[in-house]
Amino acid sequence: MSEPTPGNALFVAERIRRDWHTQEDFATAYRAHALAIGEPVDISVRQVRRWESDHPGWPRRDARRVLSSMFGGIDLTELGFVRPATRRRPAAPHQEQEEDVKRRSLFLLGAGALATTVLAPDRITPTHVRSLHDAEQTLYNADLRHGSAQLRSQAAHALNAAHNWLQTGSYTEETGRxxxxxxxxxxxAAGWLAHDSGLPGKARSLYTEALASARMARDLGLEAHAFGCMSLLAHATGHPREAVSAAQAAHQAAGPLGSPRWLSLLHMREARGWALQGDRAATDRAVVRAHHLYAQGPADGDPTWIDFYTPGELAGLESLCRADLGQYERAAAGAEQAVLLTADSHARNGALYTVDIALHHLNRTRPDPEAAADAGHRALAYLPEVQSQRLQRALRDLASAIAPHRARASTDWLDAYQAATAG
Known part of the structure; x- marks a missing residue:
């Protein structure tokens, strides 16, 4: 018997997209997630049916935590739930910031806190494996919105749980793979957070660990993902030849997987390695190839984490290549395009590209401190919502670069920067 046509189509569409095809499937997955994060598991198909009705209401607090875990941390209003109106006195600015940090911590405890259940279940099932993938996606979503500062410990806990399940759990051969x-x-994911936090040695160790897992599982997708991140890390640490070699190894592994967008990203990673070596012709060839592949659009072979690779990110990565080649006017224009195309859900990347705009204006043949200061003020507007070590370093670099310029706009921006980062 088919399920009735739902009133809350947003919830149903997202449920089915995540392969919970029936309300019974969803209720079973809900119980597994609730158990993993230590929340009550009392849910029935009737409750799922209520959430899919014309009047889904607003779930209670424990249910909100479980739902956040299951759906990768998205705002529950995006699932059709209606947040109740509240009446309370306005909080002071510092109280609002503290409450926002607490809300983010609770949200992270959604998928990430499965690691608090470190002891392996009696039997590892595909549902448990899915909870690890959900933890990974939650980390990526939070990183794009807020940066990595609050996330590394959550990633470490989830990774410890996964290692413990591997070592002590009971599972079939396929589930083990x-x-x-x-x-x-x-x-x-943990390696990326370490990279973003300025810990390249830790990032390299985690990427190497991921490569070992890929070889043991004979999984080309994981191998390509790890090599691609190693390419990015090599560029960031000033090893452009390694950046090119790792990117080429990555797109060799990803070639059979049917994802043009993924191959586009890997060619752009290769382009960055060539640009850092000053090879304009090789850079241009890789950039053109990246744009050609991206134009082929989404495909069934796209990995879930590649959602960050938007047209804005494509433009932004090319702008970084132009900066490495010393083409600062083109770099500034490309970074402006990247910010315009970057959604609010990718705030960390938008903030970084905005700082890049300012730096490109200062590095031009004829520096433009007024344009740099304007971009710098726009970058400060992302604080304190975005907490990224990379953003903090970029802002410090901007402060050092703009300080020698005596323009009034420069000193005004430095005052604003000091005020925004005080304490």
Whole structure:
């Protein structure tokens, strides 16, 4: 018997997209997630049916935590739930910031806190493996919105749980292979957070661990993901030849997987390595190839984490290549385009590209401190919502670069920067 046509189509569409095809499937997955994060598991198909009705209401607090875990941390209003109106006195600015940090911590405890259940279940099932993938996606979503500052410990806890399940759990051969893949993907996520936090040695160790998991699981997707991140890390640490080699290894592994967008990203990673070596012709060839592949659009082979690779990110990565080649006017224009195309849900990247705009204006043949200061003020507007070590370093670099310029706009921006980062 088919399920009735729902009133809350947003919830149903997202449920089905995540392969919970029936209300019974969803209720079973809900119980597994609730158990993993230590929340009550009392849910019935009737409750799921209520959430899919014309009047889904607003779930109670424990249910909100479980739902946040299951759906990767998205705002529940995006699932059709209606937030109740509240009446309370306005909070002071510092109280609002503290409450926002607490809300983010609770949201992270959604998928990430499955690691508080470190002891392996009696039997590892595909549902448990799925919870690790959900933890990974939650980390990526939070990183794009807020930066990595609050996330590394959550990633470490989730990764510890995955390792413990591998070592002490009971599972079939195929479930074990999938568990290795999920653990490797968590290693990549943790490696990225370490990279963003300025810990390149830790990032390299985690990426190497992910490569080992890929080999044990014989999984080309994980291998390509790890090599691609190693390319990015090599560029950031000033090893352009390694950046090119790792990117080429990545798109060799990803070639059979049917994702033009993924291959586009990897060619752009290769382009950055060529640009850092000053090879304009090789850079241009890789950039053109990246645009050609991206134009082919989404495909069934796209990995879930590649959602960050938007047209804005494509423009932004090319702008970084132009900066490495010393083409600062083109770099500034490309970074402006990247910010215009970047959604609010990718705030961290938008903030970084905005700082890049300012730096490009200062590095031009004829520096423009007024344009740099304007971009700098726009970058400060992302604080304190975005908490990224990379953003903090970029702002410090901008402060050092703009300080020698005596323009009034420069000194005004420095005053604003000091005020925004005080304490």
């Amino acid at each position: 999938q568990l290795h893949i999920a653990t490797g993907e968590l290693s990549v």
